[in-house]
Amino acid sequence: xxxxxxxxxxxxxxxxxxxxxxxxxxxxxxxxxxxxxxxxxxxxxxxxxxxxxxxxxxxxxxxxxxxxxxxxxxxxxxxxxxxxxxxxxxxxxxxxxxxxxxxxxxxxxxxxx
Amino acid sequence: xxxxxxxxxxxxxxxxxxxxxxxxxxxxxxxxxxxxxxxxxxxxxxxxxxxxxxxxxxxxxxxxxxxxxxxxxxxxxxxxxxxxxxxxxxxxxxxxxxxxxxxxxxxxxxxx
Numbered sequence: 001x002x003x004x005x006x007x008x009x010x011x012x013x014x015x016x017x018x019x020x021x022x023x024x025x026x027x028x029x030x031x032x033x034x035x036x037x038x039x040x041x042x043x044x045x046x047x048x049x050x051x052x053x054x055x056x057x058x059x060x061x062x063x064x065x066x067x068x069x070x071x072x073x074x075x076x077x078x079x080x081x082x083x084x085x086x087x088x089x090x091x092x093x094x095x096x097x098x099x100x101x102x103x104x105x106x107x108x109x110x111x112x113x
Numbered sequence: 114x115x116x117x118x119x120x121x122x123x124x125x126x127x128x129x130x131x132x133x134x135x136x137x138x139x140x141x142x143x144x145x146x147x148x149x150x151x152x153x154x155x156x157x158x159x160x161x162x163x164x165x166x167x168x169x170x171x172x173x174x175x176x177x178x179x180x181x182x183x184x185x186x187x188x189x190x191x192x193x194x195x196x197x198x199x200x201x202x203x204x205x206x207x208x209x210x211x212x213x214x215x216x217x218x219x220x221x222x223x224x225x
Binding site for chain 2: 106
């Protein structure tokens, strides 16, 4: 069974620090990787997506993908209290069925002022 | 461009009743996926529709069904509601190319 695993947290960091969120996946055939942010009581919101090995940066966010080790991470620089949320990792299933995303349970992040 | 619209936002039903939820995708998106989210189980995939056809299906009982119309709007139906069906139901649409999913605000269903 294809799985995506995340540390549930809570991960607590001080304001201004770097928050590091990790996600591992079981399916070596996975082609696409996503990070969503979900505030309490709200729906998930896409933050980053990455398809190739290496790093992808967007503002304060950096996604890192290592297919050989089957993990993807999200770094949040200069963390702000408004970053406090649950971060969901999603992995695209087989290339021939790439609409189906496998979701992790999420990591709760708390940024303390 | 308008986002994904889900109606209603909140629903209260009693056990044994049935419920229908609606989702209008982003204009031009033909793929619509439905998810159930509960605190302990996370996001659970229900099914995906594309051009009026169910393309993927999760592991939910037959009480959960869906359909998609020619304008890509989708409905999800749950029959014979159980207490455990209380959850946030999320709809997401995706463009034809790539598989980035965009979520609606969700429908919060409470079964009493």
